[in-house]
Amino acid sequence: MDAPILRLSHIKKVYPGVVALDDVSLDFYAGEVHAIAGENGAGKSTFIKVVTGAISPTAGEVYYNGELVRGNTPAKSLKAGIAAIYQEFNLFPFLSVAENVFYGRYPTKGIVVDFKKMERDTRELLSALNVDIDPSTQVKNLSVGYQQIVEIAKAVSMNAKVLIMDEPSAPLTENEVESLFGIVRKVRESGVAVIYISHRLEEIFAITDKVSVFRDGKYIQTLNTRDTNTGELVRLMVNRDLGEQYPKKDYERSGEVLEVRDLTTPVLHGISFKAYRGEILGLAGLVGAGRTETARALFGADKITGGEILINGTPVEIHSPIDAIRRGIGLIPEDRKRQGVFLGLPIQENITYANMGGISRGGVINRARDVKAGEEYRNLLNIKAASLGQLVKNLSGGNQQKVVLAKWLFTQCGILLFDEPTRGIDVGAKQEIYILMKQMVNEGKVVIMISSEMPELLGMADRIIVMREGRITGTLFRTEATQERVLKLAAGL
Numbered sequence: 360m361d362a363p364i365l366r367l368s369h370i371k372k373v374y375p376g377v378v379a380l381d382d383v384s385l386d387f388y389a390g391e392v393h394a395i396a397g398e399n400g401a402g403k404s405t406f407i408k409v410v411t412g413a414i415s416p417t418a419g420e421v422y423y424n425g426e427l428v429r430g431n432t433p434a435k436s437l438k439a440g441i442a443a444i445y446q447e448f449n450l451f452p453f454l455s456v457a458e459n460v461f462y463g464r465y466p467t468k469g470i471v472v473d474f475k476k477m478e479r480d481t482r483e484l485l486s487a488l489n490v491d492i493d494p495s496t497q498v499k500n501l502s503v504g505y506q507q508i509v510e511i512a513k514a515v516s517m518n519a520k521v522l523i524m525d526e527p528s529a530p531l532t533e534n535e536v537e538s539l540f541g542i543v544r545k546v547r548e549s550g551v552a553v554i555y556i557s558h559r560l561e562e563i564f565a566i567t568d569k570v571s572v573f574r575d576g577k578y579i580q581t582l583n584t585r586d587t588n589t590g591e592l593v594r595l596m597v598n599r600d601l602g603e604q605y606p607k608k609d610y611e612r613s614g615e616v617l618e619v620r621d622l623t624t625p626v627l628h629g630i631s632f633k634a635y636r637g638e639i640l641g642l643a644g645l646v647g648a649g650r651t652e653t654a655r656a657l658f659g660a661d662k663i664t665g666g667e668i669l670i671n672g673t674p675v676e677i678h679s680p681i682d683a684i685r686r687g688i689g690l691i692p693e694d695r696k697r698q699g700v701f702l703g704l705p706i707q708e709n710i711t712y713a714n715m716g717g718i719s720r721g722g723v724i725n726r727a728r729d730v731k732a733g734e735e736y737r738n739l740l741n742i743k744a745a746s747l748g749q750l751v752k753n754l755s756g757g758n759q760q761k762v763v764l765a766k767w768l769f770t771q772c773g774i775l776l777f778d779e780p781t782r783g784i785d786v787g788a789k790q791e792i793y794i795l796m797k798q799m800v801n802e803g804k805v806v807i808m809i810s811s812e813m814p815e816l817l818g819m820a821d822r823i824i825v826m827r828e829g830r831i832t833g834t835l836f837r838t839e840a841t842q843e844r845v846l847k848l849a850a851g852l
């Protein structure tokens with residue numbers, strides 16, 4: 360066997376109160392796609408950051424091309440041929456798509472930047488990903504899905520020897536994931552070592568050659584992907600049996616709670632639907648279909664230019680999120696980093712922030728109740744942290760998302776809009792979230808769930824509304840919904 364292109368030897372990383380990586384050794388080879396799997400907080404991203412030099416390990420060594428790496432930094436590792444898509448976005452919102460892709464290495468013509476070439480090359484990269492984004496668009500105007508595609512294009516354009524992808528597919532839908540796979544296969548063939556992290560296990564089986572499992576900062580085992588299966592992988596990750604993934608529930612819808620009539624915004628063209636008490640209503644579509652925009656419009660986050668929203672049969676005016684919350688509408692946003700949490704505040708404050716009423720009496724916050732609620736939700740969602748006082752920015756990606764979920768579960772909203780509720784969340788916690796959603800609808804609430812994960816949508820939604828380019832193209836009852844039918848409607852066929 361060839362020598363590994365990348366070797367990590369006895370890596371340890373200690374943070375106050377947490378051992379994020381505990382004596383991990385692992386090799387990566389050229390021309391292989393190697394998955395790292397594990398629960399939220401298992402140490403996957405920390406491992407990646409050690410490789411790129413974004414953090415330095417407490418102990419252990421990194422070897423690249425057989426040589427010991429010293430004084431590593433992201434700039435140095437990139438120059439040496441290690442490119443990474445981090446779990447957190449790293450784009451500059453005010454620069455264009457092309458400027459982001461070629462940041463720090465703009466092509467020049469004489470002494471001036473060759474913007475034409477830059478845009479042409481960017482367009483080419485994006486078309487390999489089957490998307491049509493104007494390279495001159497400012498990144499801040501792109502949806503999370505498109506931003507991720509720009510990240511992927513950027514990383515691929517580096518022509519790296521090691522390409523690291525930490526949850527590249529999280530904000531993508533089936534179609535875009537297929538394009539991503541096409542690219543991963545192409546770079547693998549050209550001899551690149553790919554490190555691939557995803558909580559969508561079907562992706563691990565579709566695209567990787569090997570999978571290494573981490574648990575609680577420890578390296579557990581490496582398997583050949585074709586010799587293992589979901590059951591074995593999950594057991595290694597969570598160290599217990601999980602059972603049925605989707606909780607059973609009979610579809611019992613009663614009174615109509617929400618009616619949307621002809622909802623219109625700059626991107627939505629006359630959206631009409633009803634949602635009933637006790638229902639989980641799914642919203643399906645490709646990136647750019649208008650699902651997130653529908654949720655944002657209902658939540659008062661985007662300006663509505665036409666149409667009506669009725670709650671329990673009465674027309675309501677919703678001009679801001681405050682109006683929405685007052686009417687009992689909660690939104691768990693897709694872009695959690697920017698809209699969902701206060702990164703600089705502790706877990707505790709984040710959970711109880713949206714429902715001060717639930718923890719105060721006569722305007723005075725009851726600390727004991729505050730802490731009790733925090734503890735309750737932390738346990739419920741199994742949020743991995745040293746304490747409730749830990750700042751959210753120091754949590755693993757998935758655990759940050761659990762904090763946002765906890766915050767909205769703690770509010771007593773009757774209509775909950777979940778935008779990609781399980782994105783980046785590990786298999787065990789996903790199941791907890793599904794159970795919670797069922798509990799909520801059993802209590803008579805309405806859950807509207809946007810999801811790009813087809814199995815989850817089919818497994819959870821009582822009805823699925825399919826959207827395309829700001830319009831509804833069809834509605835399917837659970838009994839008639841199949842992946843194929845949903846995809847056809849989403850593609851406008």
Ligand SMILES: Nc1ncnc2c1ncn2[C@@H]1O[C@H](COP(=O)(O)OP(=O)(O)OP(=O)(O)O)[C@@H](O)[C@H]1O
Nearest residue numbers: 374379399400401402403404405753754755756757
């Ligand atoms: N800057 C930090 N300060 C303190 N603790 C940290 C910091 N960064 C990470 N941790 C902790 O290290 C552990 C591993 O985190 P890491 O981000 O590597 O997990 P992960 O496997 O990538 O999880 P996820 O699937 O949620 O992305 C977690 O317990 C996390 O809280």
Ligand SMILES: [Mg+2]
Nearest residue numbers: 403404446756
């Ligand atoms: Mg991570």
